[in-house]
Amino acid sequence: MKNSDNQGFFSHLGSDFPASLVVFLVAVPLCLGIALASGAPLFSGIIAGIVGGIVVSLISKSQLGVSGPAAGLAVIVLTAIGDMGSFENFLAAVVIAGIFQVLLGVFKTGVFAYYLPSSVIKGMLSGIGVIIILKQIPHAFGYDADPEGDLDFFQPDGHNTFSELFYALENITPGALVISTIGLAILILWERPFMKKFSFTKIVNGPLLAVATGIGLNVIFEGNEFFSLHGEHVVNIPVNESLGDFFGQFTTPNFAVLANYKTYTVALTIAIVASIETLLSVEATDKMDPERRITPTNRELIAQGVGNSVSGLIGGLPVTQVIVRSSANIQSGGKTRASAFFHGIMLLVCVMAIPHVLNLIPLASLAAVLLVVGYKLVKPSIFKAMYKTGHSQFYSFIVTIIAIVFTDLLTGIGLGLAVAMVFILWNNFKTPYHFDPNEIKEGEPIRIELSEDVSFLNKAGFIKTFGLLPNNSHVIIDATRTKDIHWDVLEVIEDFKINAKSKDINLELVGFDAHLSILE
Incomplete structure (x- = not known):
């Protein structure tokens, strides 16, 4: 068997294209939700998704990683836009942040990823899985106050991850609940071994069928007072009447702020946080890769840096490699970076040509897809396997999960890493x-x-x-x-x-x- 990195870009098109469809469907609301949480124009999230899909994938050697706007940067972006006075001023900092990231790659700082304990990486994946499930339950019930893509415990809507569940139960939208239930039933059915015997299951992707069914039900429910969905229950991409209007949503940076030291402070902050999130995602994605391929981390930092500079130049949010989309890619059968590339192409073409169709997609359908993604990241078998590895591994694994759920990704990783290091020091570790x-x-x-x-x-x-x-x-x-x-x-x-x-x-x-x- 040849190493897939040496094969042609389209060598696994039969697997990569269906996977890219699923990643595309998952990415659309995440791009919009992260832009909303960042206090930026909604279209800036779409731009970042397009750049992450097309530009980064062409430079990166990560076979299964998918890049786009990151939830972990939302608070930083929100604060930075306010501090810098305008979104155009902030874009200049994004361009400089990309240059900083390229330099980090050139100076080979990507080796940092190799020093992350496996227990912490697996704890991060399971923690993300728990968060995905908890965050998507309200969307499955039709309560969409918290924007898609928010992974923090304390939410922009004033609630937290757990209190949001109670509000969701008090604000159920019947149509959304029907759509998410049917979507989950389809996805679970598609996973059953007996279904694999039917040839059509290899052609018709389960998540795609769940979303298509959701669109159909949404259309059927229109005009029905009890089951109809409203604007907040569906994808909400800005609609343009012409190509001129579409390209008018791209924004250029105000480079006059390059004379202000604050620009470089914001840029350095974005570069460091984005690089850490990318390296964490790279390590986690490589762990999930069935072929156990290893991503060149310094090359990845360079790819992300180029992506950020391009995104900043045309009005997009900062990009990183992101674990939710990468997980969806792997679980949907993606084989090479072509799946990430095609998801970017789909974002560009569909947002330009058929935004009306995309705006028919219920968030409840996407919630069903993400609930399955979350479950696969946090299956009970993972806990059993980690328990077998010993107390030191299991404790750092559990601490990472709990810390991520109750704080945020980087804080959780930091606490899990601290616990792992305590055990390592305790056991004495010199091993030539x-x-x-x-x-x-x-x-x-x-x-x-x-x-x-x-x-x-x-x-x-x-x-x-x-x-x-x-x-x-x-x-x-x-x-x-x-x-x-x-x-x-x-x-x-x-x-x-x-x-x-x-x-x-x-x-x-x-x-x-x-x-x-x-x-x-």
Whole structure:
């Protein structure tokens, strides 16, 4: 099997195009909701989604990551627009932020992602899954006061994640509830093993059918006093009467503010936060990749930086790689970055040509799709698997989930990382291993000998070493003298076992019987 990064851009079109449809449907309300929460023009969120889909995917080497406006930047953007006096002034800071990100990539700061414990990354995914479920329940009931894309505990509408659930129960919209229930039924049915036997299920995508059914029901309910949906219950893209009106929504930055130091302070803040969110998403997306491909993080920072500069130049919000859309992409069968690219193309074409049709999509239908995405991120089996890894892994995993749900993404990651580091320091962690790339001789096995203790701090070293191993080689990883191997290093080795097949590497593991069983 060839590495898919070396195959043509359209080599998996049969999988990537249907996945891009789902990502597109999920992205539309998220782009609008994040723009609304940011205090920016609604169309700026759409621009960011288009740029994230088209520009970033062409430069990035992340096969499954999807970029667009990020909920984690909404508060920063809202504050920055007020501090800088206008949206046009803020756009200049976005352009500069992109340049800063390119420099971060050039100076290879992307290595930061390799130092994130697996327990924290999996806690982040599960935490996001919990938030998606909690945030989408009100939309499924037809209570849409909190904008799509909001992931923080304290909401712009004055409520919090949990209090919003009670208000939703008191403000049920019958038509929305019917649509979300039928949508969920379709999605659950499509997941059943017996349905896989029917050939039409490979052609008709479950999420797409759920959304199309929602549109049909919305049209049927029109004029019915009890079931009809109102403006806040559907996607609400600005409608243009002509192409001139469409292009008139693009905004250019006011570069006069480049003389103001505040511009660079805002730009640096956006660059740092956007880079951290991107690296977190990259690490999480790679963990979910069935082929365990590794994204070049420095290249990703450069791609995001170019994307941010382009977005700022034409009136868009800052972009990052985002885990909700990336998760939807993976769960919908995406194989390569072509799916992210096509979702950007669809955003551009559909917003330009058929906004009236998009405005028929009920948020309740999209809630059904996202509820399934959320469940897959937080399945009970994930908790059981993490519990088996030991107390230190499980505690940091749980703390990350709880902290993300009750605060925000970055705060939750920080608290989870702090707990993981406490356990790492407690267990003492110096773990050298022997490998010298200069000693590689053609025709002879490459031997990597591990020492008695292998810690999490060696994770980045292992990833770098495995990247240096030539194709068609015979590699022996020897753990006969090893007493303890950290969970993250075991997972890197397990991922390399899968990835080695695509490079025709004959991998031999010696002395791992007592260690790798924990991954099974």
